[in-house]
Each structure stands twice: as structure tokens, then as C-alpha cells.
Amino acid sequence: MKVALAQLNYIIGDFEGNAAKIVQNIEKAKQHGADVVVFSELSVTGYYPHDLLEKKEFIQKAEETVLKIAEACHGIAAIVGAPRINKQERGKKLYNSAFFLADGKVQSVHNKTLLPTYDIFDEYRHFEPNKEFGLVDFKGEKIAVTICEDLWDEQPTASEFGKDKLYQTSPMEELIPMKPDFMVNISASPFSYNQETWRKDVLISKAKKYHIPILYVNQVGAQTELIFDGGSVLIDANGEIVKELRYFGEDFLVIDTKNPGVKTGQKKAETIEKIHDALVLGIRDYFYKTGFKSATLGLSGGIDSAVTAVLAARALGPENVRVLLMPSKYSSDHSLEDARQLAENLKIRYDIVPIQSAVDAFEKELAPLFKGTQPDITEENIQARARGVYVMALSNKFGHILLNTTNKSESAVGYGTLYGDMNGGLAVLGDVYKMDVYGLAEFMNKEGEIIPENTIVKPPSAELRPGQKDTDSLPEYKDLDKILFNFIELNKSPKEIVSLGFDEEVVTKVIRMVNMNEYKRFQAAPILRVSSKAFGFGRKIPLVAKY
């Protein structure tokens, strides 16, 4: 059978736009002689609509759109994903379903059985698990239709306290005895730098175990925090990847399942390159899907804002990035020079706005109230907040979205000022540890210096008091990042982390800082997710707890 894989970028709730895209690809598949064209999970609504699924009119529109798409299916069949009302008396209101469309109609519906409800997934909030199984019988072949997690009854887990069999049932065990010729899996599997490997391992192991070819179609494109990386594949019954679609872009391929032809794949990218491409897509889609064109940010001369500016220029074009250089009396000469040099290298517009007069005004009014107190973090925060006012003024006046430049290491330990440098509509590096920010800078400079060497080699500093360095209050980033990774991604206890060779006092201090700063992260900008455990809605720690 000739199957087209349509790996597309959807906008959540944009029924008209998504349907137009789907119908266009149905036509294209037909022109390519495909028998059936496959779209990704919840393609009609975009993944994931969250509580829009609780709105009656949203579900009605989804139903109407599926019927409209079905009308385009003449001389070709299609598989699309959409929510559907559970008409049983008991259970959740909806199913997460795959619709098999042919001859202008819905021919059969296949509901998702395994509903991921962990990390960033929340599907049992809205959906009832499937309990009935059946194949699609089409043109003399039998197709098993599954949805994403349905193949993940056994799964890798980053944390050692995690569990690898989260479900009571396995849809494969139900479907395989019905003797399907091949399996279609429609998916919405978000990027993290280790997800591609995990995903391929799962698909390959299932193809091998059941000796069945798997056609896997993933969503692509960013939905605020989540970046879907595509990489749809055909895996043959021996577990070999025979065809592989693009990463981080839309793609389309028609495959003859009986005769898939020569093996082709995508270039294997290093982790840093993947993160780079994911962040560029993340920025681009956030702007495109919200209807904004241009970004602003403060360039400090430091590495975080430098890397953010490069990513923004690559995502939006240098003409759409405008930065502010906001020196204070504590800024080194070099910082301003480095920032200016970067702006010139990137060909982005920059303006210089000194913050001292605003800081002076604040401090003068506060002097009577602060009489008898010593300068402390309060005065540092005033500087950061004055900068925050300036970049937000630029944002408000000209309609730029402010990009936040906080990295994951800083965010973890609360090294940043709420309502100051934590401002922003989108946190670009919020899931990238400091050492990986350096990695990104090196990657960006590979073909020639974009980020000034000095920005990369100088000791990190917030420059909020004379001679300040990050290491005054934090361990070296190479150690800090490892402690944080073990605590956050791997969920290891302080004791276990110490046993890896870190100083107990340092570990205790770092973890205390992480725990004490949940309140700051609660108000942080949405973070582009690139790891298996990002700050944001995939990690819920109580704000108030004694632990």
C-alpha cells in the first residue's frame, strides 16, 4: 500500500488553518498516488489544547472539521487526529481519537488507550482510556491504528525512582493477534535532547517484538514551551529505520509499504546542534503563532544575552531584533563594548540607555525609609528592575516581545531578579544549563566569530556591585550544573549527589537554593523545553513546603 506521511505544524484551535493544511496535503498525497495519507495526533486541533477541550463549542468545531476533511477524501483515505465525545454514561467526557476517513465519510474511529499523565502530559485530565480494539480493513490490507503513547507500555525513565510500566494494558497485545499488515502510529511527541533516541528505541523494539512495520507520524513545530521535532519514520518488521523525515520542519513522504526502496535517513546531529535548532524553531513559532514579528532584549555583554540575541536573529531575522544596552556604574567598559560588537556582528539595531538616573531617583526617594540600613540585595534588584522597566517600555511602545535570557542554572538557584531580569514573554534559555550556553556559543562561532571571544572567556557576573562574580555566591558552573542535573533531571537525593563526589555543604546549599526559589520560578516566563525535565508545567513542586 502507498502511504503518505504528512508531518505538519499546526496552530492550536485554528480549525480553519489546520483543516486547510490537511486538505492540501490530502490533495498532494492523491497526486502522488498514495492510497492513504496519515496526519499526526490531534492534528485537527493541534496538540495540546489543554482546557479548551472542556468547551462545548471547541469540541463541536473539532467534530465539524473532521467531517469537512472527510469530504476531501475521495479516491484516497486519510487518518487524522481529533477529540471525540465519549457517549458512555461513565468515564471522562472525551476520547483522544484517530479517524479513518474514506469515500467522503468517517469509516472508523480508534481511541487512544494509554493516556500519558506525567511530566508535561496531562491527558487523563480530559480523556477516557480506550477499551475496544479493531483494525482498519482497506484495499485488502489490515492496518493497526495506534496513537502515540499506545506503543509506550514499557518506557525509559530518566529518574531511577521512575517506573517503566505505567499502564495495566498494552494495545499492541490486543491488536497483534488480529494480524495487521502494518501499524500506523500518529503521535505528538515533544522534543527533548534525549527523546529522539528513546522514541526510536521504543519504535524499533515494538517493530521487532511483533515483527510488524510501523509508520510513525509526529507533529512538528513549537506550541509555546513544547517543541515538536518531527522526525517521522518508517520502521520495517526487522526494526530497521527505512525512511526518516526532517527534524524541526514540515515534511512529506509517500512510501510503498511493500516496497519501501532504499534506506534513507537524516543527518545525525549532536546534542548542542539539536538544542540550537529546537530553540530557533521555538522562538520562530512563538512569534509566528501569536502574530508578533519582532523581539527585544537587553544585551549585557554577558554570554546568556549574547546567545539569546543570536538565536533571536536566526529565528526572526536581524531586522526584527532590537536590543538595549543598559550600563550602570558597575558595568565594566568591556561589557558595553562586547555588547556593541555583538550587535554589529549580528546587524541588529541597538540603543544605549544608561540606568543610573532612574536608579538614583529610586534611591533618593527611598533614603528616608532606608535610613540606618546597609546596602544589600535590595539595591542590586533596583538596578535589575530599572533595566526591566526600560526593555518593557520598548516592548510596549513598539510591540516587540521581550525575550528573557535567564539560563536554567540561574533559574534553578534563583539567581535573578523577579520583575527585573526575569521579565520576558518567552524564556529562551530557561531549560539550558550554563555550561550548555557556552556550548551553544561555541557552536555559533564555529564558522567565524559572532559572539565576541571576551563574552565567552570572561568570568560570569551580574555586574550589580563592584567586582561581583557569579562564583561569589555560587559554585563553579561546571559543578553547579552537575549537581542540578542530578537533582532536577534524575531526582537524586542530596545524599546520593554527595556520593558522586560533591562537597556536602555545597550540595546542601545548592538544593536549599533550588527549593527556596520555587516562588520565583512560579512567576517566570514560559520556558522553551529542551530537556526531559524543564521548569514549567512539567514540574510541579509546592511553593510552600518544609522539605
Added chain:
Amino acid sequence: MKVALAQLNYIIGDFEGNAAKIVQNIEKAKQHGADVVVFSELSVTGYYPHDLLEKKEFIQKAEETVLKIAEACHGIAAIVGAPRINKQERGKKLYNSAFFLADGKVQSVHNKTLLPTYDIFDEYRHFEPNKEFGLVDFKGEKIAVTICEDLWDEQPTASEFGKDKLYQTSPMEELIPMKPDFMVNISASPFSYNQETWRKDVLISKAKKYHIPILYVNQVGAQTELIFDGGSVLIDANGEIVKELRYFGEDFLVIDTKNPGVKTGQKKAETIEKIHDALVLGIRDYFYKTGFKSATLGLSGGIDSAVTAVLAARALGPENVRVLLMPSKYSSDHSLEDARQLAENLKIRYDIVPIQSAVDAFEKELAPLFKGTQPDITEENIQARARGVYVMALSNKFGHILLNTTNKSESAVGYGTLYGDMNGGLAVLGDVYKMDVYGLAEFMNKEGEIIPENTIVKPPSAELRPGQKDTDSLPEYKDLDKILFNFIELNKSPKEIVSLGFDEEVVTKVIRMVNMNEYKRFQAAPILRVSSKAFGFGRKIPLVAKY
């Protein structure tokens, strides 16, 4: 049998503190001659620990603490709630369990069957549903032990598109045939102003349906956003409330199940009084449980900051509330006077910090960049952000927590400045519509004027430009609030709301404002929840969507 109901206030993750409290109440119950003492759901950890449940050492500590508590059970039995590892090969890592403790040991464990995963509940994220049922056989009587949602197999739903039977099974149907003498339900049921009625309806209907007495023990106290209101009850087999414990406070009562004696209850409070008491508890516990003592906020002379200040003074004591009056050139004379009057009525410290010099400094530096542009919302936001810098400086310098004064109506339509008046560690009124803020003011002034009359009667204004009124850009609050309530709480569509008699253009505009401002709410302070649908983690709408 003599059963003690222990309605206590726990701190999440405070195993030592919670255990001490539980053991103390076991002793007390013993002194009162109780056979068994009942504590609320997850009493050992506090409800709800969220992803702390994914940490091995957290679960180990919970297990150890249960064993330690068991050792205190000699001559008396106890029922406590704690997580427990699911040792089956398949399924989620944990159960949400009730432990029956007697003779120094765990005698039996009863797992929760129905796991709420909607609105603010997220239990299927961590827990496996129970499938095995059994009674406690103690001193010749049989006790059916259930956990909170276990009785909610049928439930009321605020939204008409909601569903009243969310689960495939009913634990009651399994337990009742085993002929229990009475039912114990350990619970953590958070307050909303209609929850008390819903809860009693469910308990009464189950007691009647199965003709069985129900002893219901709820948690009390606030856990950041969620306020648990207590109100534990004994309901007899005829569905009569025979005993009722306090609302918004710890309480303890020993009941003879065979002979409960005279019917006693709590005074029935009006909705506004309930909201008032809930907010006071919410503030008090947030401070107490984070170890902070004092609050600050900006008093504008308007009603929102006035009501917030009164609540803060009642929760923390006037000596622990310190406010800033921050007039600008657009502030009316009356505003400053009203704010001052309120501070004096409340006996809280106030200081006056004019914002003009800081605003001028910002505008002067920005002038070259803003050349050729007209004043717009940018300049209004600069004022709000300058105020934000001042209150945060006070917060940083003296360790006060900044209370946010934004009400639900404003929050819904995005009428507020991010990093300005949206600042704060806790949003006191974020789930209270403007008309209810007036209701609270009236309630507060019942016994004599605390909030100046002028603050209540003058037209609401942000005072960010000459003569500005809220109604310049918003409908009258009495209409706005109804539109918002129908859209947010009841999930009605724009068309349905128009059919209630509202102007179509107004409805469209309001709903557009709600949808466009998800990004602002994403970064808002945690909101004390008092309604069935608050902004915050119980309502997840995608930031980026075309809908």
C-alpha cells in the same frame, strides 16, 4: 464505637511536625476514651505534595513516619493518610492510602480508588487506582475506609458540558455488600464558596442511598492557593448531619457512633463571610508556613488595595502590615487622603513615596528612542512599574512579602501591568470578582467604618492618566462580572452568553480580552482560590492558540 475526628492543619513535607501533631491528637483521643482516631487524607505528608511524590526519599520518609505514628497506637487505633509504593509490576509508582494503625503496627492499608484528575486535582499523575476492597474489623465492628473522591462517583458539575460520572467504578458498590457498620472517609477537600453545599449533598446522598453513617474528616488550612475549610461531619444513616466541626480552624471531637447524642452544627455563613474567612486563613497560613511575618502593599485609595489591607491586618495583625502610598501627578487628592485614612483606621504603618522623579528619569532617557511617538499605554505602565519597584524594594529590604491586590475581573481582562501592579508573592483577591470585592468592603464596614466611604463609592480608576476611569475601556463591573462568570466558571460560549441578554459586541470584546491575556496571567502571583474555577493551576489554557 467511640471515634475521634481530628481536623488538623498540616505543612506539606513537614514529616516531623505533622507526626508530632498526629501523635499529640492520638494521646488526646485516648484520654477522651476514643477507640479510634481519624486523620485526613495524606495527613502524614500534607495534601498535596505534587512532584515531591516523585522523590524516593520523600516516600521513604512518609513510610517511616507512618511506622513511627503506629508505635503511638497502643490502647487506641488510628487512621492516617500517606502515599505508599505500588509493588505490582504495572501501574503508577504509588497508591494514595489510608493506614489503619493499632497495637503499635500497621494492621491494614486501604488505597484510594477514584483519583480526581480535573481542575486543581492531579492525582492520576502520581497514583494508581485501587482495585481491591476490604473492611476494617475492629472491636467487633466493621468499618469501610474510603478516601475523599471515593464517594464522588457521581458529582455536581458547574459547567453544563461537564460530566457527573467520571469513573468506571464505585467503591461504595464494592464495600456495602460487605456490610460495614459505618463508613470513614478521610478527605482533603478544598474550599470554594459552593463546595460546602456540594460536599454535604454528596455525603448525605451516599449515607441515605446505602443507609450507613459516614464519618467524614477533612483537612483544614491553606496550602498556597488551596484553602481547606475543614467542616468535618458525622452524617447518620438517614442522611442527617448530626455533628459538624469548625470551618477554617482546627477542631477535634469524639463521637459515639451508636449514640451520637444531640445534633449540633456550625452557624451557617453567607458566601461573602465565607470568602472573607477563607482569605484571612489563606494569608495567615501562607506567611506562617513560609516563616514570614509581615506584609507590604501599595495603598492607592482604591477599593482593591483597601480590602487587601484589611484582610492582611486581620490575618497578620496591624503591626505586621506596612503600606506605601505612591501618588503620581494623576492621583486625585482624595485618593491619597482615603489611603491615609484607611491606614489610620487599621493602625498600620504607612509611608508616602511619590513616584514622579523616577517616572521622569525613565521618560527622559527614553525620549530620544520615543521621538515621534505619542503617549500611550507605555507611559501608564512606566508609572505602575515604578510603583512596583518601590514596593519590592521595601519587601527586599525588610523581608515583607508583597501582597498583590489584583481582583479576578481585572486579571481576567488583563487590566493591570505585568511587573507593575501585578507584582506580589500572593494574590489575595485574584479569585474575587470586583462586585464581590465591594461585597467584602461592605461586610468589613458592618460594625463601623474601616474602609472610607469614598473608597467604596467613587468610580474605579487606575489613575494612570488624567480623568481615567475603568469604564473607559471596560463595561460596568456588574455586567463584566456576569459575562466573565458565565465564560470562566460555567464555560459558556460567547453565543450562549449573548443569549442571556448581553450586547454581542461587548461579549466578544470581553472574551477576546480574556483570551489575549493568558500570557499575563501565566506570570501572575499565586491566587487564593475561593471559587470553583480560579485562575492558576486549575485552569490551563494554551498561551498560544487561535481560538
